[in-house]
Amino acid sequence: MQLQSKPLLEVERLTGGYSRQRPVLHQLNFSVHAGEMVGLIGLNGAGKSTTIKHILGLMQPHTGEIRLKGRTIQDDPTAYRRTYAYVPESPLLYEELTVQEHIELAAMAYGMQREHYESRSAALLEEFQMSAYANRLSAHLSKGMKQKVMIMSAFLVRPELYIIDEPFLGLDPLGIRSLLELMVKVKESGAAILISSHILTTIEKYGDRYFLLQKGKLTATGDMEALRAQAGMPEASLDDVFCSLVTRGEQS
Numbered sequence: 001m002q003l004q005s006k007p008l009l010e011v012e013r014l015t016g017g018y019s020r021q022r023p024v025l026h027q028l029n030f031s032v033h034a035g036e037m038v039g040l041i042g043l044n045g046a047g048k049s050t051t052i053k054h055i056l057g058l059m060q061p062h063t064g065e066i067r068l069k070g071r072t073i074q075d076d077p078t079a080y081r082r083t084y085a086y087v088p089e090s091p092l093l094y095e096e097l098t099v100q101e102h103i104e105l106a107a108m109a110y111g112m113q114r115e116h117y118e119s120r121s122a123a124l125l126e127e128f129q130m131s132a133y134a135n136r137l138s139a140h141l142s143k144g145m146k147q148k149v150m151i152m153s154a155f156l157v158r159p160e161l162y163i164i165d166e167p168f169l170g171l172d173p174l175g176i177r178s179l180l181e182l183m184v185k186v187k188e189s190g191a192a193i194l195i196s197s198h199i200l201t202t203i204e205k206y207g208d209r210y211f212l213l214q215k216g217k218l219t220a221t222g223d224m225e226a227l228r229a230q231a232g233m234p235e236a237s238l239d240d241v242f243c244s245l246v247t248r249g250e251q252s
């Protein structure tokens with residue numbers, strides 16, 4: 001893949017976390033380009049969600065800088081936030097709103113025109129087998145259905161960057177397939193995807209590059225070939241490379 005010269009997302013020397021006395025992330029440097037899917041991988045507690053919270057602008061870096069399309073969240077908070085859509089690990093919905101109302105809310109937050117929103121939302125509801133539930137209150141949805149609402153809201157607004165945190169666990173097989181197909185489609189149309197997941201066999205099939213986080217530090221980055229080379233395992237799967245690299249990291 002030909003990478004554009006200017007990355008969409010730039011994370012520079014990011015040190016951050018929940019208290020300045022005990023940072024969780026240490027001097028992270030990475031970038032994500034338009035048209036690529038990057039997998040953020042690491043053991044439980046490695047710092048994946050904390051990294052994502054910093055990128056979303058929910059947490060302030062202790063030191064370092066995060067830029068989306070060249071600007072920080074301080075430069076222009078609205079423009080910064082409209083560049084990405086976020087699918088959280090656990091669905092966060094307003095219990096008293098319906099599926100359709102949630103999707104509408106996302107459209108409004110991103111300033112979408114009504115005609116775009118209506119046709120796209122109908123297509124997404126169909127794709128995720130949710131048309132029959134469009135008017136159901138979110139309080140009455142199953143866990144996977146709630147997750148589908150978050151996914152549909154993100155894909156509705158067609159952002160330049162999708163930030164997706166562990167999406168595969170609550171979804172049924174058809175939902176997973178729909179999500180993966182959509183991810184391929186938006187990537188082909190030039191969007192970037194930063195996805196965090198422990199389901200490495202799936203990530204390996206779709207990812208262009210991977211960032212391996214260990215105890216808040218980036219210990220490996222690159223495509224499968226680069227990771228295999230670092231692990232000294234020329235034919236290995238991402239799963240095997242991951243296990244080998246993290247075991248060495250935990251012992252060091």
Ligand SMILES: Nc1ncnc2c1ncn2[C@@H]1O[C@H](COP(=O)(O)OP(=O)(O)OP(=O)(O)O)[C@@H](O)[C@H]1O
Pocket residue numbers: 018024042043044045046047048049050051
């Ligand atoms: N709200 C919080 N307050 C204080 N420390 C936290 C908080 N959330 C997470 N941490 C700590 O930050 C570190 C990184 O956690 P994080 O949630 O980023 O890991 P993760 O890689 O996303 O893990 P998982 O794969 O389990 O989701 C852990 O040591 C965790 O205990």
